Amino acid sequence: MATMRAARLNITDRTLEVTDVPRPVPGRGQVLVRVRAAGVCLSDVHLIDGTLSPLHLDEDTVTPGHEVSGVVEELGPEVLDVEVGDRVALQAGEHDRHGRVLTRGVDYDGGWAEYALAGEDTLVPIPDELSFEQAAIIPDAVSTPWAAVTATGDVRPAEAVAVWGVGGLGAHAVQLLRLVGAAPIIAADPDEHARARALEYGADVALDSTAADFLTRIGQLTHGRGLDAAFDFAGVPVVREQAVRVLGEHGRLVLVGLTDKPLEVGDGTRFSYLRQQILGHYGSEAEHVVQLVDLVRAGRLEFSRSISGAFSLEEAPKAVEQLEKRIGSPVRLVLQP
Incomplete structure (x- = not known):
């Protein structure tokens, strides 16, 4: 069985450990994404310190990371509009068959790993001129305030x-x-x-x-x-x-x-x-991420100054500590698995 490295959070005792886990296999309508960048958000810190708890997690461990970008590595059955090699950002969540909103990296495994599963309908194509680091933080770090400003506010x-x-x-x-x-x-x-x-x-x-x-x-x-x-x-x-x-x-x-x-x-x-x-206000809708990528493509936005530091996947605990203690007053830190 193929394996990969992933940061795993035990929800019971709130311990975070980077370890080997089975590499996931995409199911119907899913793709496997080779993660190139994953944001470290204050919500991740709250998930680790116990302030935030998953509502719909089926197990007692989860891979954090709801801000994710990468390259499509493998296609599951019935994937129609995606090709291997496509550059993508992943929506921070999705709806399950019961209509519940599930958050990536909270209610199911996220992007603090070498690979991540994603439904085809949660992929957002990104242009070549948009770096993976900047693309990763658009879902949530940018889309949440964008939705707050343009929709709720x-x-x-x-x-x-x-x-x-x-x-x-x-x-x-x-x-x-x-x-x-x-x-x-x-x-x-x-x-x-x-x-x-x-x-x-x-x-x-x-x-x-x-x-x-x-x-x-x-x-x-x-x-x-x-x-x-x-x-x-x-x-x-x-x-x-x-x-x-x-x-x-x-x-x-x-x-x-x-x-x-x-x-x-x-x-x-x-x-x-x-x-x-x-x-x-909470989060954003799928169209907000798409709008922001389009604005980047049109040259109206760029987020290079928002990337305050980059860490390897093995350094995930260090990145969490730096954000929690606000060392250097970071805007966004990213992992590069």
Whole structure:
């Protein structure tokens, strides 16, 4: 039996080990992809530390990695529109026969391995000019903020917006808000490195969200009208409290960062009078990844500065530690199996 190297996470004791496992064989409608790059996401860290648990995993071990790109190695039966050698990115999840949304690398094996299985309908062709490293992070690191901005937040040109938390997703949110014409774009983060990055990615101003005059500055920057859209990528209660206070008429607060803490609206009368909204957001749809690849192909986007470091598959635990401790304030780290 052919084997391959893979990082395996035991969900019971949360241990991560790179080991030899059987190389998978594609079934009907599936392909085997030779993984060339796989992103290391904060969700992976949460899966490993126990903050996040799979809802639909059938076993007690899983190969993490929901941001994956590579080359088609082998075709299963009834695969019609894919050829061996095709360069592809993989959607971060899929629907099962019961209609449930399953996440790659959480509910079934992902891309922290030499090879990964994927349904034909989850493949996104990528152009030659798009590197595997950049292609790998588009599903989730870029597609989640893209969907938050264009779908859930429905941001229009010249709308005043703010992004709280300029990490892996928030930095891309700034870049994408610039693309759709939002103005002004205000970035908020207590980390000075994150604020500097926000300006590089296209923010008009970057503020320390812990400063005493923080909310006053947002009022000044929006000429007293408040924000049309606020994006919480931090998942911190105080962020949500701040955002609600500076929303303008018809303002939308989009919750992207995850937390199990309660959400409170201090002045419900004002919230209702201004017809404001709080909108939950999670992940993206298949078309969002396709749109982003098309924008890269058209020369409107590129993500080379988002790749903060690359590691071998054997160094997966080291990459996780670096992201968890935010060493070097990374946007995205990638594994290269």
